[in-house]
Amino acid sequence: xxxxxxxxxxxxxxxxxxxxxxxxxxxxxxxxxxxxxxxxxxxxxxxxxxxxxxxxxxxxxxxxxxxxxxxxxxxxxxxxxxxxxxxxxxxxxxxxxxxxxxxxxxxxxxxxxxxxxxxxxxxxxxxxxxxxxxxxxxxxxxxxxxxxxxxxxxxxxxxxxxxxxxxxxxxxxxxxxxxxxxxxxxxxxxxxxxxxxxxxxxxxxxxxxxxxxxxxxxxxxxxxxxx
Amino acid sequence: xxxxxxxxxxxxxxxxxxxxxxxxxxxxxxxxxxxxxxxxxxxxxxxxxxxxxxxxxxxxxxxxxxxxxxxxxxxxxxxxxxxxxxxxxxxxxxxxxxxxxxxxxxxxxxxxxxxxxxxxxxxxxxxxxxxxxxxxxxxxxxxxxxxxxxxxxxxxxxxxxxxxxxxxxxxxxxxxxxxxxxxxxxxxxxxxxxxxxxxxxxxxxxxxxxxxxxxxxxxxxxxxxxxxxxxxxxxxxxxxxxxxxxxxxxxxxxxxxxxxxxxxxxxxxxxxxxxxxxxxxxxxxxxxxxxxxxxxxxxxxxxxxxxxxxxxxxxxx
Numbered sequence: 001x002x003x004x005x006x007x008x009x010x011x012x013x014x015x016x017x018x019x020x021x022x023x024x025x026x027x028x029x030x031x032x033x034x035x036x037x038x039x040x041x042x043x044x045x046x047x048x049x050x051x052x053x054x055x056x057x058x059x060x061x062x063x064x065x066x067x068x069x070x071x072x073x074x075x076x077x078x079x080x081x082x083x084x085x086x087x088x089x090x091x092x093x094x095x096x097x098x099x100x101x102x103x104x105x106x107x108x109x110x111x112x113x114x115x116x117x118x119x120x121x122x123x124x125x126x127x128x129x130x131x132x133x134x135x136x137x138x139x140x141x142x143x144x145x146x147x148x149x150x151x152x153x154x155x156x157x158x159x160x161x162x163x164x165x166x167x168x169x170x171x172x173x174x175x176x177x178x179x180x181x182x183x184x185x186x187x188x189x190x191x192x193x194x195x196x197x198x199x200x201x202x203x204x205x206x207x208x209x210x211x212x213x214x215x216x217x218x219x220x221x222x223x224x225x226x227x
Numbered sequence: 228x229x230x231x232x233x234x235x236x237x238x239x240x241x242x243x244x245x246x247x248x249x250x251x252x253x254x255x256x257x258x259x260x261x262x263x264x265x266x267x268x269x270x271x272x273x274x275x276x277x278x279x280x281x282x283x284x285x286x287x288x289x290x291x292x293x294x295x296x297x298x299x300x301x302x303x304x305x306x307x308x309x310x311x312x313x314x315x316x317x318x319x320x321x322x323x324x325x326x327x328x329x330x331x332x333x334x335x336x337x338x339x340x341x342x343x344x345x346x347x348x349x350x351x352x353x354x355x356x357x358x359x360x361x362x363x364x365x366x367x368x369x370x371x372x373x374x375x376x377x378x379x380x381x382x383x384x385x386x387x388x389x390x391x392x393x394x395x396x397x398x399x400x401x402x403x404x405x406x407x408x409x410x411x412x413x414x415x416x417x418x419x420x421x422x423x424x425x426x427x428x429x430x431x432x433x434x435x436x437x438x439x440x441x442x443x444x445x446x447x448x449x450x451x452x453x454x455x456x457x458x459x460x461x462x463x464x465x466x467x468x469x470x471x472x473x474x475x476x477x478x479x480x481x482x483x484x485x486x487x488x489x490x491x492x493x494x495x496x497x498x499x500x501x502x503x504x505x506x507x508x509x510x511x512x513x514x515x516x517x518x519x520x521x522x523x524x525x526x527x528x529x530x531x532x533x534x535x536x537x538x539x540x541x542x543x544x
Contacts, residue, residue, distance in 0.1 A: 011401040018403030018536045025528060102524050109531055116539050132540045 013053040017133045020046040020170065021112070024143040027163055028108055031095045033155055037082045040159050043140075044074025047166050051173050054130055060177045066169075066184050073188055074166060078195050085199050086155060089206065096153050104150060111142040122175065133174035140167030154205060154212040158198050165191055229320075235481055236319040240310035242490075243466075247458040248272035250465060250497055255429075257505035272458065276451045284447030287348045297344035298445065298452035301337045305456045308333035309463040313470055315489040316478035317388045326385040327375045331368065334419075334463075337456065338364055345441030352433070356440025359516065363418055363425065363437065366523035371415040373530035377408040378471060380537055387467075391474045398475075403540055407533030409472045414526035416464035418519070421457070423508040425519055428457075435513060462497070469496040 006014070023043040030036040048071035055063030086092055098104055115138035123131050144167060147160030165187075172179045179187070202212060209216050252269035259266025286294070311325035311333075325333075338360065345357035379385045381404065382393035418425045426437040442453045470477055476492030478485040514522065 008399070008401065014540050015401055015403045015406065018407070018532070018540055021536070022407070022529075022532060025532070101521060105524060105528050109528075109535070112532075112535055112539075116535070135539045 007057065009053055009057055013050050013057075013130070014132065016046050016050050016053070017136050017170070017174075020050065020166070021136045021139055024140045024163060024167075025105070025108060027159060028104060028143055028147050028150075029098065029101060031097045033086050033091055033094055033096075033153070034083070036156060036159055037079050037086065040082075040163060041075050041079035043163060043166055044070060044079070047170050047173075048075060050133070050170065051178070054173055054177070058177060062181050063173065063178045065181065066173070066178055069184065069188050070169060073192065074162070078162060078191070081195055081199065082155065082159070085202060089155075089202060089212070091155065091212070094153075096151070096156070098150070104146070108143050108146055111146060112139040115139040115142055130174035130177075134171060137167050137170035137174055140164075140170060143167075152213045152215040154198075154202055154214050157214065158195075162191070162195075231481060232318070232320055235316060235486075236310070236321040239314050239316065239319060240306065240321065242314060243309040243459060243462060244306065244455070246494075246497075247455065247462040248276060250462050250501055251458045253498060254501045254505050257502050258508060261505060261509045272454075276455055279446075279451035279454070280448050282447040284445075284449050287350075287444055289347075289349050290444070291347055293340075294344050294347040294444075295449075297340045297347075298449040298456075300340045301344075302452045302456040302459075304333045304337035304340070305459045305463070308337070309459055309466075311387070312463060312466050313388055313391055313477065314466050315486060315493055316481065317391050318479065318481070319388075322386065322388040327379065327387055327390075328372075328385055330387075331372060331375075334460070335364070335368065337460075341441055341453075344445075348444045350444060352436075352440045352443050356437055356443070359437045360441060363519060363523070366520055367415050367418045367526065370411055370523060370526040370530045371419070373527065373534055374408040374411040374415065377404050377530065377533040377537055380534070381405075381541070387471065390471055391477065392479075394471065394474045395477075395479070402537075404533040404537035405472065407529045407536060409468070411526045411529035411533060412468060414522065414529065416468060418523055418526070420461045420464055422461075422504065424511050424514045424522065427513050435516070465497050465500050466493070469493065469500055 020043055023039050023046065026039040027036055027043065030039055048067045051063055051067035051070060054060065055067060086094075112135075116135040119135045119138055122134055125131075141164050144160045144162075144164030147163065148157045151157050151160065169187075178184070205214070205217075206212055209220070249269065249272070252267075252272045255271070256266045256269045307325075308330045310321050311330050313319065313322050342357035342360055345353040345360070347353070375385075378390045381402070382390040384390065384393075417423070421428050421438040427435060428438065430436065431439050431443075438457060442450060445453055470493070473496060476488060476496075478489030
């Protein structure tokens, strides 16, 4: 749908969604963990703002609640928990440069184009005004997946996972006007529990291999008695 | 009428040449005040150019004809490129005969001769500066073209005047692609004009200089023309950013009142841009040369995201 047909508020929503996509790229490229956590918090904030605008301009009153939930959980609580974890693990100054940054960016851009191609049939259905954002949310999901693939550091992989969740939430909001409240609460609770479990896992991983570089787990072998 | 518009186009082109040193003087003044210095007068670049024109132009023994001709070629190409960018008024004939690809081509021509002149004498610094300049421009040019194509796709024309007119008719439209293109073009402009995180225009430090290294062998009127061309390039990018992304107040008719308003508005916009540049140069440190590709990758990413968000978010299907 053409931008000229949208109201001012809905144009702002499109801008916010585009910025959420940009934070995905920032997250992907970021070498410092603390800065990556900040980028993730900004993404949660932007997703929450998009949700508020969808709620304000549609008949989905329960989306206000989802927006508040997203803001509290994704923009404040989880970044705070991650921040604390990183500080307790002594990783605040840890930086892990990407091996081929330009190639990774190009792959992520290809994912954006792919997701646009994928959702074209959805966009062609004359749905609600948010349908242009479906491609963006799918791209956020795929870039989160890419981040989990290319990063070796466990905390960075968790960030990729959480940003995938952001993308899924955005897709639900933009394609169908949000999930039912029960499902949403369940997902939010799941994410929170996952976060707590990840925190425990980080300490376990570090205790057993003395690093959070999960690539080193490939070298783990079971001790056998014959040797 | 035709003669009037051509006269105005010539006046605008001369205005570019006349205003370029003033912008540099203004930026240096603001920067000096931010650093608690009093700084030179904002007319100082004019005096420098005047002084250099009065001096003898010395030439190395190994210099060829190319070395002698390069300052004139660089200055003319930059000036022609500037003349095609609307500064005060739209609807002038110079803008109609050159679109944005021609502008990029003219700037590339100027850079080509600048780099050749840097290598001509055969000193180590000239060659080093030329190779660095080429590294930066090879990465900056695609980003610039992508950012400009984003605008061109929105306006359905690569002509800058149509882009500005399209912007003026859609002032209330909030476009994500423009935000990305603006951010990308700002980064490109910083790299191309050799401002602080990429190159420091005010030092002759061996290890870091890029633009200064290429013109190290020049003196007298040749040096004056080279410096003037660099100042012109800064004004060119400033006008490009100010008039395409913030086109308010630009003269659309050729009446005296509209032109006066256009001139006042564009000077105000450029002064503001100068302040922004001075502040950013004060708070940022120059980065290592090997970090510059990452910087320009970011510019390319922003420009490509602008292009994609235009296709995905603004046009839809």
